[in-house]
Amino acid sequence: MTTIRRGETAIEVITADIITLEIDAIVNAANQSLKGGGGVDGAIHRAAGKAKLQEACRAIGGCPTGEARITDGFDLAARHIIHAVGPRWKDGTKGEDDLLASAYRHSFALAGDHGIRSIAFPAISTGIYGFPKDRAANIAVSECLAAAETGKFDRIMLCCFSSADAATYEGALTREAQT
Ligand code: AR6
Numbered sequence: 001m002t003t004i005r006r007g008e009t010a011i012e013v014i015t016a017d018i019i020t021l022e023i024d025a026i027v028n029a030a031n032q033s034l035k036g037g038g039g040v041d042g043a044i045h046r047a048a049g050k051a052k053l054q055e056a057c058r059a060i061g062g063c064p065t066g067e068a069r070i071t072d073g074f075d076l077a078a079r080h081i082i083h084a085v086g087p088r089w090k091d092g093t094k095g096e097d098d099l100l101a102s103a104y105r106h107s108f109a110l111a112g113d114h115g116i117r118s119i120a121f122p123a124i125s126t127g128i129y130g131f132p133k134d135r136a137a138n139i140a141v142s143e144c145l146a147a148a149e150t151g152k153f154d155r156i157m158l159c160c161f162s163s164a165d166a167a168t169y170e171g172a173l174t175r176e177a178q179t
Contacts, residue, residue: 009154011144019047019076024118036050056074065086066103080116084124086100086129086131087100092135118155121157144156158173
């Protein structure tokens with residue numbers, strides 16, 4: 001685990017299953033339909049309680065790429081789920097970087113509006129959506145640092161599923177922290 005502090009905010013990279021975290025909100029790497037899917041999305045839907053979460057997502061209707069929507073956490077330890085839709089990687093010239101940054105920014109904005117002070121993100125877009133991990137890690141870290149500047153968060157976690165991924169996100173965090 002690597003932690004840096006910015007003002008009152010701790011930014012951490014951890015290796016964990018995001019569904020186990022006892023925190024105000026976990027972020028889901030969702031798709032535009034919000035109907036659930038594979039990867040972390042499937043794990044979150046199963047752990048929150050499929051029927052209840054699907055009903056909440058159905059009522060929302062969907063979410064464009066680069067935005068986010070919030071639901072209750074239902075059976076999770078986390079009080080809320082923020083469903084963020086990252087971009088599918090194409091070749092890097094189709095606005096992928098901006099869309100990924102936007103997914104983080106929308107998530108932080110929603111969290112701030114709901115008084116959420118601790119939040120954990122998975123490595124959005126780097127699984128099924130194929131975003132290069134180094135590039136995604138730099139974007140994630142820079143959005144976390146910007147969010148820390150708002151003073152609205154006590155704890156921001158970048159929750160990786162493997163130690164190899166955590167090493168990538170830790171590298172990005174420590175590089176940024178030195179600048
Ligand atoms: N906890 C933390 N991280 C996880 C977990 C978990 N339980 N499970 C997987 N990861 P992905 P995407 C990591 O594919 O690339 C879905 O079908 C995983 O190792 O879940 O944004 C959606 O419905 C990877 O590092 O999301 C969309 O259709 C990261 O989470 C699509 O996949 C993201 O991988 C979204 O693709």
